Amino acid sequence: MDEKWVYHFEDGNTRMRDLLGGKGCDLAEMSNLGLPVPPGFTITTRACRRYLSAGGVFPEQMWAQIVAAMAALGKKTRRGFGNPAQPLLVSVRSGAKFSMPGMMDTVLNLGLNDETVAVMARATTPRHAWDAYRRLVQMFGNVVLKLDNALFENILSETIAGEGAACDADISAAGWERTTAQFKTLLRKETGQEFPQDPWQQLELAVRAVFDSWNAKRAVDYRRATGIPENLGTAVNIVTMVFGNIGWDSGSGVAFTRNPSTGEKSLFGEYLLNAQGEDVVSGARTPQKIETLKDSLPRAWEELVAVAGTLERHYREMQDIEFTIESGKLWMLQTRNGKRTAAAAVKIAVDMVREQLIEKETAVKRVMPAHIDQMLHPHFDEAACQAATPIARGLNASPGAAIGTVVFDADSAKEQAAESAAVILVRPETTPDDVHGMIAAKGILTQHGGATSHAAVVARQLGKPCVTGCESIRIDMQHRCFTANGRRIREGEIISINGTTGEVYDCEMPTVAPHFEDQADLQTLLAWADTVRRLEVWANADTPEQAALARRYGAQGIGLCRTEHMFLGDRTAQFQAAILAKDETEFQTILNDVLLPLQREDFIGIFNEMDGLPVIVRLFDPPLHEFLPAREVLVRELGAMEARGDTGTTYSRKQKILEIVNDMHECNPMLGLRGCRLGLMRPALNRMQVRAIFEAACACTRNGITVHPEVMIPLTSHRNELIHIQPLLKEIAESVMAAQGVRFRYKFGTMIELPRAALTADELAQEAAFFSFGTNDLTQMTYGISRDDAERKFLLHFVEKGILPENPFQTLDAQGVGVLVEMAVVKGRQTRPDLEVGVCGEHGGDPKSIHIFHRLGLDYVSCSPYRVPVARLAAAHAVLDEATPL
Ligand code: PEP
Ligand code: MG
16 A cells, blocks of 8 residues: 555644654644634645655655545645636645744745735735735745745835835835835846746745755754754744634734643733744744733633643643634634743643643653752743853853852962951862862852863752863963953953853843742642652751751751861861871870760750751871872972071971972872771771761750761771771760760771772661762772863863763763672672662763662662752652653
8 A cells, every 4th residue: 555645634644753743743733623724734844854765756656645635625624726717825834743843844824926916906906915925925035935935025124115114014015016026037037037926836845945954054963962862853844824814803923722831820921913834933023911811802812822731631731832813713723732931831841730631740751850950940041041142151050040259269269258258269170179269159150160160069968059171261360350352351250140041241130030949839849759769869068057058958867977077167177286287196186185075066956957867977088298298399388498498387387298209109099098098097087986976866865855876887898897897986976875874876887988898888888887889989990981180181072072971970871880799799688688778979860860770679878958859859769750651
């Protein structure tokens, strides 16, 4: 049997998207719902593919099927294509499976010629008929014959000027007749061809042009940018023309069935009376708000509201529609799922459940993790962003909006913030030395570094907007300024950074600040997500404030408290004093007298906030020398002091520090004396920490707080490391509880951050009651890549060039690191079936990675407090996607 290349609207439906394209299948669906769709048919995407692969030859039988379909259209409309007495006019519209707005071609009013224009002038008005004809000649010249549209627009401007008209809506019939003649002359002059008078020839050439437009440069570029496959082809829709421009009881418009900005349930859109569809979007005349249609054409308004309701009930989704009103009669020209903001996405999903249009699970699925991100960070007003031009663009490392005056070093940031100034810290890149400035700043902008660079990771943890890798700015530290796109921004000038988009502005942009607790719909949606998900969501939090925030956002525990962060800021000097102690006794004294009380207070604060929930405290992890000044800085300072002859006590002290720094120097600190290795070499530090944890837990328990401390030993590679260190620490835990007469449930466990730990997880589980995957280090160690160095030097380039599919520090590398995680989970549970298993690396807040952790059967993911709501949703999506695979 011959292939069916052509489908009447009655023969299609919305499930035939691949074959009929988006526009075609939904025109068919609407038509079958009994909605007012002008009669028409669709030529399939397969026909387009066949035509293109045959080098521009129509598939056999296709033309015959089109001719038959046109005859059927003629019957339905009681007109005839090419019939001079009762001419049938049609539009030829592209429509691929995925919407590619404005990328492909459309020709309207086919069937008009010198003869039928006169018939039409009698049936409607001469002005309307000649306006329609000139549009056809213009579109045909542009789309089919590839003439530059500017040539037509020039003639149009002359016509408007010649008639003294304000716009094209005011041109007379004679004006349009003259313009049509000029357009035809233009065609002849530029192409040597006459405008075809034969409607069938017009149709054939228009169908070819729409097929060919699949390969137009802009369409190819758009597909590349949006990931639409190259091999789909476009369908062609041939639709009986209806006219919105035959008088003041006609018009054209576009509308959303709900407000796409706020989600409010009311029609939202625009229309123009006495106009065709393209006039509404072209801006030639200012369109009217859709609700005024109620007054101008009440019957059409009522019908439109009814159709919108029918469409929503049918599709169970907010629709974006196009319509035309011809002499008071409504016609639907398109419907599709409407694009919307994050706030609208959440409101529409929740409202539709309440309206019993969709199930809760569907609502949860329709909201994307990126939507939640957008809703939780203060953001710039979208309209203002569209109107302004950014001076630079970098990586959107930590979402949100920040405005402040530029400062170039952390100390200035802290000083100025103390005076209540809002500052943006601008650095070539950040290091742990900058953290106090980052805490003080409203936002962070770095020239170098990736989305998981120090600046990015810390900014996300702090919930600060951050743009990294903004390579187009040039920082001049000497003159305290940076240049971007020809602008010089000096210290003290205001900039705005958009961490959600990576854009930087040289002015104060207006912001909108959301509040989690006030977002009732979001709370409802996340509560539904909670009933769906299996993975628990914990948070990484180092302070009581972060713990409180995490809990408000729905965290079910703390998966990582990085205790070394408690020695930053004002406490660094005290910690340095401990490192620089002259002997072990002095070291111990500082630990006990100075640092123990500080840590105990921190833990009391955290346990109080997390009443009833588990708190994993990681013992000190980084190499000690990270807390000392850099060797090069010391050498430089000492040199300067010598040159000045300043060799007093400060000089001697600095020299002493340099000796210790030299002594601690490591070629590869990432692989050096850190994690449990440091604990094994200098157990006093770990002992102090465990004492602080358990004394704090006892104090809280006495105050009626329920504590579940879990002590985590970092960077384990061999079971013997745990065998050596864990009993010493457990002994302290037991002795503190015994001395205080308090008991509570606690655990000791380890991080899995090294491939050897994953490979020998069955042995580690003999000692550890829980595993937490430190996927930051596990990725570094598996790839043999130093994250910060690599992101600065080559990693982002690798991703850009497709050498690596994704940045493995952002999204878990399923085939490599993921296999290690899986192996460790299986082996660990073989030894200890009740082993608690979670992840606390950056991947714990990444939606794609959360899908992998769900599949691997982890108990929880732990992420920065700000990502907890995102993770709650993503964990629910992991379950729902499992139920309905793509
Ligand atoms: C990790 O390695 O994944 C981890 C959480 O530890 P850190 O980032 O502190 O090294
Ligand atoms: Mg680590």
